[in-house]
Amino acid sequence: MKLEDYKYIYFLGIGGIGMSAIARWFNTKGFPVWGYDRTETPLTQALVAEGITIHYDDSVNHIPQQVLTGKKETLIILTPAIPKEHAEWNYLQEQGYTIKKRAEVLGLITRSAATTVAVAGTHGKTTTSSMVAHLLNQAEVNCSAFLGGISVNLNSNLLLAANSTTPETVVVEADEYDRSFLHLYPNIAILTSTDADHLDIYGDKEELIKTFQDFISQIKPNGFLILNEQVDRRVTAKIDPSVTILWYSFEGQNIHASDVTISGRKFGFFLNSTLGNLPDLELVVPGHHNVENMIAAVSAAQLLKVDAAKLVEGVKTYKGVHRRFEYIVDKKEVIYIDDYAHHPSEINAFMRSLKALYPEKKLKVIFQPHLFTRTRDFADDFAESLSQADELVLLEIYPAREKPIPGVTAQMILDKVTSPKKVINTKEEVLASLENNTDLQILATVGAGDIDTLVKPIKLILEDKKHVAEA
Template sequence: MKQFPYVFFLGIGGIGMSALARWFQANGHHVSGYDKTETPLTQALAAEGIAVHYADAVENIPAEVLENRAQCLVVLTPAIPADSVEWEWLRTQGYDIRKRSQVLGVLTQGRYTIAVAGTHGKTTTSSMVAHLLHHAGLDVGAFLGGIAVNLGSNLLLPATSEAPIVVEADEYDRSFLTLFPDVAIVTSTDADHLDIYGDQSALIESFCQFVGQIKPGGALLLNHTADPRVAAAAPVGTRIIRYGLTAEQGPELFAANVSAEGHQFHFDLRSPQETVTDLELAVPGYHNVENMLAAAAVAQIQGVGPEQLRAAVAAYRGVRRRFEFVVTTRKNVYLDDYAHHPREIEAFLRSVRALYPGKRLRVIFQPHLFTRTRDFAEGFSKSLSIADEVFLLDIYPAREKPLPGITSAVLLANITAPIKAIVTKQQALDAARTDEHFDVLATVGAGDIDTLVPQLKLILTERWK
């Protein structure tokens, strides 16, 4: 990458893209980029000295990019639409254009790589791995798909070129096939991204190919729910450790003596490497205990001892927008979560119910993608029905064009919650300001629903003081 002093990002505001942008900036490259929407993340990039523009026009591309074609790398996110004006112009001018996944593959080439894959859970689990190693004093780098609270960033820069790199391995568009990990975690292989894969079988085939790229003598940590074909695809000699929350699920790696006290979970780690007792996790949710099992086992593989592990687990504070407590009072709570798949929503809402039994729960949900809404409509309606009240925003399209007949109304029809409605963002804010019938509020989704969070925080902090 040293041959490219200039790097231009198409879709720089994406969480994975912004981590790469920060890496190039930290390593002395001139970084700039385009995104269609200004967000707190793009504002942060701008504050760090990265030029970002928001109108898709060639005249907005920085002069240094226009004047140094041969020395400029263009990094592309799959979310950029095919009719992008800037992408088309850069392509016709002969710029070196590479997908984000290809660049990540180059940056990790020759490095000890810990890759975390899965249709859900990979952001939290990869942030846990990076945190545990970093907290234990190991030199480690990380490219994450979320803002880790402990790091305050989605990027952890290593001190040396020999340090291992933790990477969130994204299955969308088969991006993770550019990675050749020493250690791989597969958190789940549930159906998703059927707009790319067509059916779950093709998705499983892609996971098998990813696992088949584990380096000789490497390790695979596999969730007990994963398709058995994935384990069978691991190269001969790969150490395979299956993990799950309880021993009854049949894994070699599991939690024992699990108990919940408020927002904290206490448990013992039963691992093929070593049993570690009295672990304390401050991030709620049984699914997060399961995620921590895999992360802790990787830390053990890297030589982290029991006392270091206890201290690191206790210090972990999660990822922004993953079970994030925005407002907490004695009687009321407002949480925000990135869940955008029925299984994720179910896990999140059941955990909220367990934490606050008997409390009236309102959920504001923004569906993400027309194809995902179409493919999992029944599952979305069922999982959202766990709440007492469900307010649906319009579908966030991201990279997609509308599909005939696919709107939030498809979900509303089969939701069984006593109160349900399709609302605008302003109506959701007005209801939070004037309606006092709910005790717990949760905003859920992967689109731009997070733009409501600061406004809801102000409203509810004032109401609940």
């Protein structure tokens, strides 16, 4: 299959962060693009503004005429989140259309690249891949990137190479969900973490590790694996012997940071690396975990021969990803941060960084669990990480692609949390309580569901000075 064999592109689930990047890519390449999604969001609105037609009702009647009459010329791109009973999907299957998952199409796009950098891991993928893309873009490497979040520097989840006639490096987020990353064959791979996750797909961690082994086995001969020291060492069992492994960590014996300083939000550090030491690095996106992610990203850029001075500047100018430790309100009276963390390890890293930045401040966290299976499998771990909050508000579970599981609710987590103040609220109750709260110091919204719909109304409340205490 070749992408140039198709004339029309139709997406089922176009509004997802990964799907929308590919939709943008096809749109900029001049393909007519249409799509379905369940709900209208700021991301789908942005796609519409870019010229893509989107509908929100699952109905065959909404499939465009060009797609209906041009079956052989149409490529259908599907997200794994589409339910089996989806009417449009079933119709397109019955009619014999070519239907490919997002990951398969991403594999086809990267096949023609001179170099592919793939960032994998159960958490840290989006931030690390956006860091790699930024460093290469700042250094004027001819680079495209497909990201799992909206880069603040790019204001997009897609970076397009500036020159179509010279060799291109492609940076991709290699998603382990549904084994999607097995369609990728990178020259350089980064593996940030192997914590148990997606057990609804894998069943247990052993199967997850086997799939990471398969992914690593697909690194091209004479390629590189940049591997976090904390990952399960079994992941390298099937690696090609010609592939070089580079180990990294925040602090350790291999590639690591030293002389770490915190000044306001900024993290300063010295990078100790066999690829070349870099002094006086300054990262304005806070968090020990972000320093660690940047170590991996810089290592990938060093392998691609990016000049040291450009790397120092690139680290300094990296602004982060929306919903990753994103400051929404930063006042003397109150600080409000929004974060996408939805796995216990991510939440723990986020909370530890908040505590390091604001050790004397009271921390209130609003968290929305994501998926019934993840809540069921990690209730104890969620409770432990969230108990670092002085006050915890839980929303009910965001189901995403799942049906409810009897007995699995936010109460499972709340019962195990040891924070002195804890409660389950609706979104409406959250906003009402914040209207009347005059002693907020640090507030965080955390989660991967639709908790982001609270960000703007919370910001409006907190920016009204009469709702915050005088300093």
